Amino acid sequence: MTTQTDESTSYTAPGIDGLVSDWSADKQAFDVPWGKLMMWIFLLSDTFIFSIFLTSYMNVRLSQTDNWPNPSEVFALEIAGTHMPLILIAIMTFVLITSSGTMAMAVRSAYSGDKRTTVILMAATALLGASFVGMQVFEWSKLISEGVRPWSNPFGAAQFGSTFFMITGFHGMHVTAGVIYLSIIARKVGRGDYEKKGYAIVEITGLYWHFVDLVWVFIFAFFYLW
Amino acid sequence: MSETVGQQHPIGIYLKVWLLLFVLSTFSYLVDFFHVEGYLRWTLILTFMFLKAGLIIAIFMHVAWERLALKYVLLVPLSAIAVLITLMAIEGDYTFLTRETFFDP
Numbered sequence: 001m002t003t004q005t006d007e008s009t010s011y012t013a014p015g016i017d018g019l020v021s022d023w024s025a026d027k028q029a030f031d032v033p034w035g036k037l038m039m040w041i042f043l044l045s046d047t048f049i050f051s052i053f054l055t056s057y058m059n060v061r062l063s064q065t066d067n068w069p070n071p072s073e074v075f076a077l078e079i080a081g082t083h084m085p086l087i088l089i090a091i092m093t094f095v096l097i098t099s100s101g102t103m104a105m106a107v108r109s110a111y112s113g114d115k116r117t118t119v120i121l122m123a124a125t126a127l128l129g130a131s132f133v134g135m136q137v138f139e140w141s142k143l144i145s146e147g148v149r150p151w152s153n154p155f156g157a158a159q160f161g162s163t164f165f166m167i168t169g170f171h172g173m174h175v176t177a178g179v180i181y182l183s184i185i186a187r188k189v190g191r192g193d194y195e196k197k198g199y200a201i202v203e204i205t206g207l208y209w210h211f212v213d214l215v216w217v218f219i220f221a222f223f224y225l226w
Numbered sequence: 227m228s229e230t231v232g233q234q235h236p237i238g239i240y241l242k243v244w245l246l247l248f249v250l251s252t253f254s255y256l257v258d259f260f261h262v263e264g265y266l267r268w269t270l271i272l273t274f275m276f277l278k279a280g281l282i283i284a285i286f287m288h289v290a291w292e293r294l295a296l297k298y299v300l301l302v303p304l305s306a307i308a309v310l311i312t313l314m315a316i317e318g319d320y321t322f323l324t325r326e327t328f329f330d331p
Contacts, residue, residue, distance in 0.1 A: 030296055037296075044300060051307045055314050062318030065325045072258050090255045097251055101244035104286045108240065111232045200232055203288070210286045214279055221275035225258055226268070 033200040036207070043211045046174075050215050053167050054222055060159040069155030071224045074148075075139070089224050092135050093216065096175075099128035100213040103206045110202035115189060118202060122186035125209060129179040136172045140165075164223070171219055174212050181205060233288045243285045250274045250281075 013021050030037050061068060072085040079087065106121035143164070147154045150162040185205045188194065194201055254274040257267060284290040289297060 030299075031293055032296060040296065040300060044303060047304070048307065051310070055307075055311050058311070059314045059318040059321075062315065063321035063325065065322065065329065086255065086258050090251075093251050093255070094248065097244070097247045100247070100282065100286055101240070104240045104244070105237075108234070108237060111234045198232070203232060207287055210282055214282050214287075217275055217278045217282065221254065221271050225254060225271045 033204075035204050036200055039204045039207050043207060046211065050167075050170070050218070053163075053170065054218060057163040057167060057223065060163060061157075064157045064159050066157035068157050069153065069160045071226075074143070074155055075224065086224060088135060088139055089220065092132055092139075093220055095128050095132050095135070096213050096216050099125045099132070100210055102128065103209045107203045107206040110189070110199035113199075115192070118199075119186050119190040122182050122189065122202070122205075126179045126182040126186065129175050129182065129209075129212075133172055133175050133179065136168065136175075140168075167219060167223060171212070171215055174215070178209050178212050181208060233291060235288075235291070239285060243281050246281060247278055250278050254278075 012018070032040075075087075075089050076083060076085045077087050078084070102121045103125045106118050106125060109117040109121060148161045148164070150165050152158045153161045182205060185201060189199070189202065251274075254271060257270045257274075262270060289300065
Protein backbone atom coordinates (compact mmCIF):
# COMPACT_ATOMS: atom_id res chain seq x y z
CA MET A 1 0.00 0.00 0.00
CA THR A 2 1.11 3.53 -0.61
CA THR A 3 1.59 5.79 2.33
CA GLN A 4 0.20 8.88 0.70
CA THR A 5 -0.87 11.40 3.30
CA ASP A 6 -2.46 14.07 1.16
CA GLU A 7 -6.15 13.30 1.77
CA SER A 8 -7.50 15.13 -1.23
CA THR A 9 -5.75 12.78 -3.64
CA SER A 10 -5.90 9.60 -1.57
CA TYR A 11 -7.99 6.75 -2.88
CA THR A 12 -6.92 4.36 -0.16
CA ALA A 13 -8.68 5.78 2.90
CA PRO A 14 -11.05 3.11 4.27
CA GLY A 15 -14.70 3.37 5.25
CA ILE A 16 -16.78 6.52 5.22
CA ASP A 17 -13.70 8.74 4.85
CA GLY A 18 -12.77 6.88 1.70
CA LEU A 19 -16.27 7.20 0.31
CA VAL A 20 -16.30 10.92 0.97
CA SER A 21 -12.90 11.47 -0.58
CA ASP A 22 -13.73 9.35 -3.62
CA TRP A 23 -16.95 11.20 -4.29
CA SER A 24 -15.76 14.68 -3.44
CA ALA A 25 -12.09 14.64 -4.49
CA ASP A 26 -10.74 17.21 -6.85
CA LYS A 27 -12.14 15.69 -10.00
CA GLN A 28 -14.18 17.90 -12.29
CA ALA A 29 -16.09 16.66 -15.32
CA PHE A 30 -18.17 19.71 -16.15
CA ASP A 31 -16.64 23.12 -16.68
CA VAL A 32 -19.61 25.07 -15.33
CA PRO A 33 -20.44 26.48 -11.89
CA TRP A 34 -21.69 23.81 -9.50
CA GLY A 35 -25.09 25.44 -9.04
CA LYS A 36 -25.64 25.63 -12.77
CA LEU A 37 -24.88 21.93 -13.25
CA MET A 38 -27.27 21.05 -10.42
CA MET A 39 -30.00 23.21 -11.97
CA TRP A 40 -29.48 21.37 -15.27
CA ILE A 41 -29.75 17.99 -13.54
CA PHE A 42 -32.97 19.14 -11.86
CA LEU A 43 -34.36 20.42 -15.16
CA LEU A 44 -33.52 17.10 -16.80
CA SER A 45 -35.54 15.27 -14.15
CA ASP A 46 -38.35 17.80 -14.56
CA THR A 47 -38.27 17.15 -18.31
CA PHE A 48 -39.03 13.52 -17.53
CA ILE A 49 -41.96 14.47 -15.30
CA PHE A 50 -43.56 16.66 -17.95
CA SER A 51 -42.81 14.12 -20.67
CA ILE A 52 -44.58 11.45 -18.67
CA PHE A 53 -47.60 13.73 -18.21
CA LEU A 54 -47.76 14.53 -21.91
CA THR A 55 -47.20 10.89 -22.87
CA SER A 56 -50.04 9.74 -20.61
CA TYR A 57 -52.21 12.46 -22.16
CA MET A 58 -51.33 11.07 -25.61
CA ASN A 59 -52.12 7.55 -24.44
CA VAL A 60 -55.58 8.35 -23.01
CA ARG A 61 -56.46 10.57 -25.96
CA LEU A 62 -55.50 7.84 -28.43
CA SER A 63 -57.44 5.14 -26.62
CA GLN A 64 -60.70 6.98 -25.74
CA THR A 65 -63.72 6.19 -27.90
CA ASP A 66 -65.74 9.31 -26.99
CA ASN A 67 -65.39 12.64 -28.84
CA TRP A 68 -62.38 14.68 -27.78
CA PRO A 69 -63.52 18.29 -27.08
CA ASN A 70 -62.24 20.84 -29.58
CA PRO A 71 -59.78 22.99 -27.57
CA SER A 72 -60.09 25.78 -30.12
CA GLU A 73 -63.75 26.21 -29.08
CA VAL A 74 -63.43 25.28 -25.40
CA PHE A 75 -60.87 28.07 -24.93
CA ALA A 76 -62.58 30.62 -27.17
CA LEU A 77 -63.61 34.00 -25.79
CA GLU A 78 -66.08 36.68 -26.88
CA ILE A 79 -64.14 39.93 -27.04
CA ALA A 80 -66.12 43.06 -27.92
CA GLY A 81 -68.76 40.91 -29.60
CA THR A 82 -66.20 39.03 -31.73
CA HIS A 83 -65.74 35.28 -31.33
CA MET A 84 -61.99 34.64 -30.90
CA PRO A 85 -60.90 30.98 -30.88
CA LEU A 86 -58.14 30.06 -28.41
CA ILE A 87 -57.38 33.75 -27.83
CA LEU A 88 -56.62 33.57 -24.09
CA ILE A 89 -54.07 30.80 -24.65
CA ALA A 90 -52.44 32.83 -27.43
CA ILE A 91 -52.13 35.84 -25.11
CA MET A 92 -50.70 33.62 -22.35
CA THR A 93 -48.15 32.27 -24.84
CA PHE A 94 -47.06 35.76 -25.82
CA VAL A 95 -46.83 36.87 -22.18
CA LEU A 96 -44.59 33.90 -21.36
CA ILE A 97 -42.35 34.50 -24.39
CA THR A 98 -42.03 38.17 -23.46
CA SER A 99 -41.00 37.13 -19.96
CA SER A 100 -38.39 34.75 -21.40
CA GLY A 101 -36.97 37.65 -23.42
CA THR A 102 -36.72 39.93 -20.39
CA MET A 103 -35.07 37.08 -18.46
CA ALA A 104 -32.45 36.55 -21.19
CA MET A 105 -31.71 40.29 -21.07
CA ALA A 106 -31.48 40.13 -17.27
CA VAL A 107 -28.81 37.41 -17.49
CA ARG A 108 -26.87 39.51 -19.96
CA SER A 109 -27.02 42.66 -17.79
CA ALA A 110 -26.01 40.64 -14.74
CA TYR A 111 -22.83 39.37 -16.40
CA SER A 112 -22.00 42.84 -17.71
CA GLY A 113 -22.26 44.12 -14.13
CA ASP A 114 -25.34 46.31 -14.53
CA LYS A 115 -27.09 45.57 -11.24
CA ARG A 116 -29.92 48.09 -11.59
CA THR A 117 -31.04 46.87 -15.03
CA THR A 118 -30.78 43.25 -13.85
CA VAL A 119 -33.15 43.88 -10.94
CA ILE A 120 -35.62 45.80 -13.14
CA LEU A 121 -35.62 43.07 -15.81
CA MET A 122 -35.99 40.28 -13.25
CA ALA A 123 -38.88 42.13 -11.61
CA ALA A 124 -40.50 42.56 -15.04
CA THR A 125 -40.07 38.83 -15.67
CA ALA A 126 -41.69 37.97 -12.33
CA LEU A 127 -44.54 40.38 -13.04
CA LEU A 128 -45.21 38.83 -16.45
CA GLY A 129 -45.09 35.39 -14.85
CA ALA A 130 -47.60 36.49 -12.21
CA SER A 131 -49.95 37.80 -14.91
CA PHE A 132 -49.63 34.45 -16.69
CA VAL A 133 -50.75 32.68 -13.51
CA GLY A 134 -53.58 35.23 -13.18
CA MET A 135 -54.83 34.38 -16.66
CA GLN A 136 -54.58 30.70 -15.87
CA VAL A 137 -56.74 31.23 -12.77
CA PHE A 138 -59.28 32.96 -15.04
CA GLU A 139 -59.14 30.05 -17.48
CA TRP A 140 -59.61 27.45 -14.74
CA SER A 141 -62.52 29.38 -13.17
CA LYS A 142 -64.21 29.67 -16.57
CA LEU A 143 -63.88 25.95 -17.29
CA ILE A 144 -64.96 24.94 -13.79
CA SER A 145 -68.05 27.17 -14.04
CA GLU A 146 -68.86 25.50 -17.35
CA GLY A 147 -68.87 22.14 -15.60
CA VAL A 148 -65.43 20.78 -16.54
CA ARG A 149 -64.23 18.37 -13.85
CA PRO A 150 -61.29 15.96 -13.66
CA TRP A 151 -63.79 13.09 -14.06
CA SER A 152 -66.31 14.54 -16.55
CA ASN A 153 -67.13 17.50 -18.76
CA PRO A 154 -70.06 18.60 -20.92
CA PHE A 155 -68.00 18.71 -24.14
CA GLY A 156 -67.04 15.05 -24.61
CA ALA A 157 -64.32 12.67 -23.40
CA ALA A 158 -63.89 12.69 -19.61
CA GLN A 159 -60.11 12.34 -20.05
CA PHE A 160 -60.02 15.94 -21.30
CA GLY A 161 -60.67 17.33 -17.82
CA SER A 162 -58.26 15.07 -15.98
CA THR A 163 -55.33 15.73 -18.32
CA PHE A 164 -56.14 19.45 -18.54
CA PHE A 165 -56.13 20.04 -14.80
CA MET A 166 -53.09 17.87 -14.19
CA ILE A 167 -50.87 19.24 -16.96
CA THR A 168 -51.76 22.94 -16.78
CA GLY A 169 -51.95 22.74 -13.00
CA PHE A 170 -48.47 21.31 -12.71
CA HIS A 171 -47.13 23.86 -15.17
CA GLY A 172 -48.89 26.72 -13.35
CA MET A 173 -47.32 25.52 -10.11
CA HIS A 174 -43.90 25.74 -11.78
CA VAL A 175 -44.62 29.28 -12.97
CA THR A 176 -45.74 30.27 -9.45
CA ALA A 177 -42.58 28.79 -7.94
CA GLY A 178 -40.56 30.62 -10.61
CA VAL A 179 -42.14 33.96 -9.72
CA ILE A 180 -41.22 33.44 -6.06
CA TYR A 181 -37.68 32.27 -6.99
CA LEU A 182 -37.18 35.29 -9.28
CA SER A 183 -38.40 37.73 -6.63
CA ILE A 184 -36.04 36.32 -4.01
CA ILE A 185 -33.00 36.37 -6.32
CA ALA A 186 -33.85 39.84 -7.69
CA ARG A 187 -34.00 41.18 -4.14
CA LYS A 188 -30.64 39.61 -3.27
CA VAL A 189 -29.06 40.98 -6.46
CA GLY A 190 -30.38 44.45 -5.60
CA ARG A 191 -28.98 44.16 -2.07
CA GLY A 192 -25.55 43.35 -3.50
CA ASP A 193 -25.30 39.82 -2.09
CA TYR A 194 -23.52 38.56 -5.22
CA GLU A 195 -20.89 41.31 -5.56
CA LYS A 196 -18.15 38.87 -4.53
CA LYS A 197 -19.61 35.54 -5.64
CA GLY A 198 -20.39 36.60 -9.18
CA TYR A 199 -23.65 36.59 -11.07
CA ALA A 200 -23.94 32.97 -12.24
CA ILE A 201 -27.02 32.78 -9.98
CA VAL A 202 -28.96 35.00 -12.39
CA GLU A 203 -28.15 32.63 -15.24
CA ILE A 204 -29.23 29.66 -13.07
CA THR A 205 -32.53 31.36 -12.24
CA GLY A 206 -32.86 32.13 -15.94
CA LEU A 207 -32.41 28.45 -16.84
CA TYR A 208 -35.36 27.55 -14.63
CA TRP A 209 -37.50 30.32 -16.12
CA HIS A 210 -36.68 29.44 -19.73
CA PHE A 211 -37.50 25.82 -18.93
CA VAL A 212 -40.97 26.84 -17.76
CA ASP A 213 -41.43 28.66 -21.08
CA LEU A 214 -40.06 25.62 -22.93
CA VAL A 215 -42.59 23.30 -21.30
CA TRP A 216 -45.37 25.69 -22.30
CA VAL A 217 -44.25 25.44 -25.94
CA PHE A 218 -44.96 21.69 -25.80
CA ILE A 219 -48.21 22.05 -23.84
CA PHE A 220 -49.41 24.71 -26.29
CA ALA A 221 -48.64 22.48 -29.27
CA PHE A 222 -49.94 19.17 -27.93
CA PHE A 223 -52.82 20.13 -25.67
CA TYR A 224 -54.21 23.32 -27.17
CA LEU A 225 -53.40 23.06 -30.88
CA TRP A 226 -53.45 19.32 -31.62
CA MET B 227 -14.74 38.72 -8.75
CA SER B 228 -16.04 35.45 -10.01
CA GLU B 229 -13.58 32.98 -11.48
CA THR B 230 -15.89 32.34 -14.43
CA VAL B 231 -16.83 35.21 -16.68
CA GLY B 232 -19.99 33.31 -17.64
CA GLN B 233 -22.07 33.46 -20.75
CA GLN B 234 -21.75 36.85 -22.45
CA HIS B 235 -23.18 37.29 -25.90
CA PRO B 236 -24.11 40.30 -28.02
CA ILE B 237 -27.54 41.75 -27.32
CA GLY B 238 -28.50 41.44 -30.99
CA ILE B 239 -28.80 37.65 -30.92
CA TYR B 240 -31.22 37.75 -27.96
CA LEU B 241 -33.40 40.34 -29.65
CA LYS B 242 -33.45 38.37 -32.90
CA VAL B 243 -34.43 35.14 -31.12
CA TRP B 244 -37.06 37.02 -29.13
CA LEU B 245 -38.58 38.36 -32.34
CA LEU B 246 -38.41 34.93 -34.01
CA LEU B 247 -40.24 33.35 -31.05
CA PHE B 248 -43.02 35.91 -31.43
CA VAL B 249 -43.29 35.26 -35.16
CA LEU B 250 -43.31 31.46 -34.70
CA SER B 251 -45.95 31.67 -31.95
CA THR B 252 -48.10 33.82 -34.21
CA PHE B 253 -47.73 31.22 -36.96
CA SER B 254 -48.79 28.39 -34.66
CA TYR B 255 -51.80 30.41 -33.53
CA LEU B 256 -52.71 31.10 -37.17
CA VAL B 257 -52.70 27.33 -37.85
CA ASP B 258 -55.65 27.12 -35.48
CA PHE B 259 -57.22 30.41 -36.59
CA PHE B 260 -57.40 29.36 -40.24
CA HIS B 261 -58.60 25.84 -39.35
CA VAL B 262 -55.77 24.03 -41.12
CA GLU B 263 -56.63 20.34 -40.74
CA GLY B 264 -55.11 16.87 -41.07
CA TYR B 265 -51.48 16.09 -41.72
CA LEU B 266 -50.65 19.66 -42.76
CA ARG B 267 -51.89 20.89 -39.36
CA TRP B 268 -49.82 18.35 -37.41
CA THR B 269 -46.73 18.99 -39.51
CA LEU B 270 -46.99 22.75 -39.04
CA ILE B 271 -47.63 22.47 -35.28
CA LEU B 272 -44.63 20.17 -34.81
CA THR B 273 -42.36 22.30 -37.02
CA PHE B 274 -43.13 25.51 -35.15
CA MET B 275 -42.90 23.70 -31.81
CA PHE B 276 -39.46 22.23 -32.50
CA LEU B 277 -38.15 25.52 -33.90
CA LYS B 278 -39.33 27.42 -30.81
CA ALA B 279 -37.99 24.78 -28.41
CA GLY B 280 -34.67 24.69 -30.25
CA LEU B 281 -34.25 28.46 -30.13
CA ILE B 282 -35.05 28.62 -26.41
CA ILE B 283 -32.67 25.76 -25.55
CA ALA B 284 -29.81 26.81 -27.85
CA ILE B 285 -29.80 30.57 -27.33
CA PHE B 286 -31.77 31.55 -24.22
CA MET B 287 -30.48 28.59 -22.19
CA HIS B 288 -27.02 28.93 -23.78
CA VAL B 289 -26.73 25.23 -24.67
CA ALA B 290 -25.26 26.15 -28.07
CA TRP B 291 -22.21 27.52 -26.25
CA GLU B 292 -21.86 24.77 -23.64
CA ARG B 293 -19.25 22.03 -23.83
CA LEU B 294 -20.10 18.72 -25.47
CA ALA B 295 -19.89 16.88 -22.12
CA LEU B 296 -22.86 18.88 -20.79
CA LYS B 297 -24.78 18.70 -24.08
CA TYR B 298 -24.65 14.89 -23.98
CA VAL B 299 -25.80 14.80 -20.35
CA LEU B 300 -28.84 16.84 -21.37
CA LEU B 301 -29.70 15.30 -24.71
CA VAL B 302 -28.88 11.58 -24.55
CA PRO B 303 -31.37 10.71 -21.73
CA LEU B 304 -34.15 12.17 -23.88
CA SER B 305 -33.92 9.09 -26.10
CA ALA B 306 -35.57 7.15 -23.24
CA ILE B 307 -38.56 9.49 -23.61
CA ALA B 308 -38.70 8.76 -27.34
CA VAL B 309 -38.89 5.04 -26.51
CA LEU B 310 -41.67 5.67 -23.97
CA ILE B 311 -43.67 7.74 -26.47
CA THR B 312 -43.36 5.00 -29.11
CA LEU B 313 -44.43 2.24 -26.71
CA MET B 314 -47.36 4.24 -25.32
CA ALA B 315 -48.54 5.18 -28.82
CA ILE B 316 -48.63 1.48 -29.78
CA GLU B 317 -50.36 0.62 -26.52
CA GLY B 318 -52.92 3.45 -26.84
CA ASP B 319 -53.74 2.41 -30.37
CA TYR B 320 -54.20 -1.20 -29.29
CA THR B 321 -56.50 -0.18 -26.40
CA PHE B 322 -58.54 1.93 -28.82
CA LEU B 323 -58.99 -0.98 -31.24
CA THR B 324 -59.93 -3.33 -28.40
CA ARG B 325 -62.50 -0.87 -27.10
CA GLU B 326 -63.96 -0.39 -30.57
CA THR B 327 -64.28 -4.15 -30.96
CA PHE B 328 -65.74 -5.02 -27.56
CA PHE B 329 -67.43 -1.86 -26.30
CA ASP B 330 -68.83 -0.38 -29.48
CA PRO B 331 -71.69 1.86 -28.32
